[in-house]
Amino acid sequence: MSSNKDIESLIEMMARLPGLGPRSARRAVLQLVRKRDLLLLPLADLMHQVGVSVRECETCGNLASSPLCDICISPKRAGPEICVVEDVADLWAMERGGSFRGRYHVLGGTLSALDSIGPEDLKIPKLVQRVADESVREVILALNATVDGQTTAHYIADQLEGKVRMTSLAQGVPIGGELDYLDDGTISAALRARKDI
Amino acid sequence: MSSNKDIESLIEMMARLPGLGPRSARRAVLQLVRKRDLLLLPLADLMHQVGVSVRECETCGNLASSPLCDICISPKRAGPEICVVEDVADLWAMERGGSFRGRYHVLGGTLSALDSIGPEDLKIPKLVQRVADESVREVILALNATVDGQTTAHYIADQLEGKVRMTSLAQGVPIGGELDYLDDGTISAALRARKDI
Numbered sequence: 001m002s003s004n005k006d007i008e009s010l011i012e013m014m015a016r017l018p019g020l021g022p023r024s025a026r027r028a029v030l031q032l033v034r035k036r037d038l039l040l041l042p043l044a045d046l047m048h049q050v051g052v053s054v055r056e057c058e059t060c061g062n063l064a065s066s067p068l069c070d071i072c073i074s075p076k077r078a079g080p081e082i083c084v085v086e087d088v089a090d091l092w093a094m095e096r097g098g099s100f101r102g103r104y105h106v107l108g109g110t111l112s113a114l115d116s117i118g119p120e121d122l123k124i125p126k127l128v129q130r131v132a133d134e135s136v137r138e139v140i141l142a143l144n145a146t147v148d149g150q151t152t153a154h155y156i157a158d159q160l161e162g163k164v165r166m167t168s169l170a171q172g173v174p175i176g177g178e179l180d181y182l183d184d185g186t187i188s189a190a191l192r193a194r195k196d197i
Numbered sequence: 198m199s200s201n202k203d204i205e206s207l208i209e210m211m212a213r214l215p216g217l218g219p220r221s222a223r224r225a226v227l228q229l230v231r232k233r234d235l236l237l238l239p240l241a242d243l244m245h246q247v248g249v250s251v252r253e254c255e256t257c258g259n260l261a262s263s264p265l266c267d268i269c270i271s272p273k274r275a276g277p278e279i280c281v282v283e284d285v286a287d288l289w290a291m292e293r294g295g296s297f298r299g300r301y302h303v304l305g306g307t308l309s310a311l312d313s314i315g316p317e318d319l320k321i322p323k324l325v326q327r328v329a330d331e332s333v334r335e336v337i338l339a340l341n342a343t344v345d346g347q348t349t350a351h352y353i354a355d356q357l358e359g360k361v362r363m364t365s366l367a368q369g370v371p372i373g374g375e376l377d378y379l380d381d382g383t384i385s386a387a388l389r390a391r392k393d394i
Contacts (some may be wrong), residue, residue, distance in 0.1 A: 004260050004267060006247050012241050018228050019221035028214040030286055033260060036248050044244035047229070054230060063201050063230060070201060089227055143223040167388050187222050 007033070059130070061106030061123050063088055077103050080137035082154065084127060086110055086144060094142060102140075105130065110148035111155055124156060131164050141168045204230070244277065247353060256327070258303030258320050260285055274300050277334035281324065281353065283307055291339060299337075307345035308352055321353060328361050338365045 007029060015025035032040040056062070057069035064070070071077050080101035085091050092106050094129065119125065139160060143149035157166055158189045172184065172190035182190075204226060212222035229237040254257070254266035261267070268274050278299035288301050304319045316322065329337065336357060340346035340375050369387035370379065379387075388393055 004251065004262060006243065006251060006262055007260055008238075010243050010247050013236065013243060017216060017225040019225055024216035026286070026289065028216060030284075031215050032244070033247065033251060033285075039210065039213060040244055041248040043207075044241050044248055046203065046207050046210060047237055047241035047244065050207050050230065051233050054201065054203060063204055065201060065203055087222070087227075088230075092223065109351055187208060 016040065041174075053144065056106075059133070060104045061088075061108055061126075062091055062104055071103055077101060079103070080135060080138050081140055082127075082130065082134075083140045083142050085142050086149065088151075090142065090144070100140075107152065110143065110146075110152040112148050119159075122152075124159065127156065128159055131160055136164055138165045138167060142167075179196060204244075253303075256363075257301045258323075259288055259301060268300055274298060276300070277332060278337055279324075279327065279331075279333050279335070280337040280339050282339050283346065283349075284378055286337065287341070304340075304349065307340065307343075307349040309345050316352065319349070321356065324353065325356055328357055333361055335362045335364060338363060340365075342368060354381075 002182060010032075011025045011029050014020055014028055015022045020028060038057070053172045054063050055065075055067075057064040057072055058067050059072045062069040062071060064072075065194045066073075079102035081100075082105050083094060083100055083102060084107060085094060085183070086107055086109060088106055091106055094100050094104070103155075105123065105127050107124065107127075109117055109122055111117055111119065111122065127139075130136065139156075141153045141156060143153045153168060160166060170193065171186070172193055173179065173186070179187065207229075208219070208222045208226050211217055211225055212219045213325070217225060242280075250262045251260050251265075252262075254261040254269055255264050257266060259266040259268060261269075263270075273346045276299035278297075279302050280291060280297055280299060281302045281304060282291060285303055285305060289301055291297050291301070300326050302320065304321065304324075306314055306319055308314055308316065308319065321350055324336075327333065338350045338353060342348045350365060351363075357363060367390065368383070369390055370376070370383065376384065
């Protein structure tokens with residue numbers, strides 16, 4: 001189509017990225033070729049560097065350039081809380097919130113009978129071990145409010161029962177949310193968890 | 198935000214691609230890191246290769262890995278027609294159509310008084326030279342039906358007047374187009390260019 005094999009392969013590979021289809025991949029590749037020195041070559045170098053250097057943090061499963069990630073290394077984050085999230089995207093979302101100052105534990109997914117993902121496929125044993133080894137006082141289960149997420153939260157709660165305080169994120173009306181647009185489950189949950197003013 | 202400088206830079210650079218914003222760039226980067234060996238490293242290599250090898254074809258301005266692009270080299274494309282397009286994206290669009298079997302001439306933009314782009318900033322002199330040097334019998338002006346595109350087409354028509362047959366793409370109702378959704382200009386153009394059945 002573009003009458004050049006390299007360009008064609010590049011478009012095909014870019015189209016595999018989430019958010020890009022064949023059409024937007026073509027536009028992206030054209031932009032890359034136009035900005036060869038400002039975008040294409042630096043991007044290639046950076047991708048190579050990330051591909052070579054970035055690994056999972058040995059402790060928490062976050063992305064890291066060294067054996068331990070920046071959060072696990074930081075003395076400022078050495079609080080007694082561990083926040084358990086499903087994957088790195090959720091860790092990033094929590095960090096954007098900017099309120100949590102402790103460390104994380106990235107499970108790498110959720111338990112799922114359908115996809116035959118069991119506890120040993122996730123970093124649940126590692127979490128149990130961390131709770132035993134480190135001076136953890138609270139495990140915050142920040143798992144998605146989906147069936148699989150909540151199943152996983154229950155399983156973890158069983159495993160850690162009696163060993164540590166466990167909490168989960170509050171459920172209720174999102175900031176800026178309008179009642180009229182909320183689903184019934186959320187409204188019920190917000191009513192059950194109502195607070196004194 | 199992601200607590201890793203390389204990842205952060207990669208997200209920032211990916212977000213500069215058309216069609217990707219900060220949010221989709223984050224998703225794309227996560228996908229890349231997850232598929233390190235299948236996607237991230239091959240993509241880095243391919244980008245580097247394209248950045249190093251792909252240049253403008255010396256004759257037509259298409260993207261090429263050698264001094265001349267595959268279309269200019271191909272004996273099958275050595276017809277007496279040259280199709281003039283604004284940029285490489287338009288050349289790709291024409292190739293997707295699959296009907297044109299001649300060669301191209303990529304101008305690299307359109308004349309624009311506002312952006313002070315004159316004929317010497319585009320490959321118009323080179324086109325005049327090609328018409329003189331090669332055995333060209335027809336120049337097809339496949340420029341966009343915008344003000345700048347049509348201005349450029351008129352200028353080229355002036356330059357080549359009397360030297361070669363010049364044609365432009367037909368204007369009318371697009372295949373599958375509904376009259377009710379077409380703009381008035383297109384309907385008028387289609388009516389003026391009506392054909393016997």
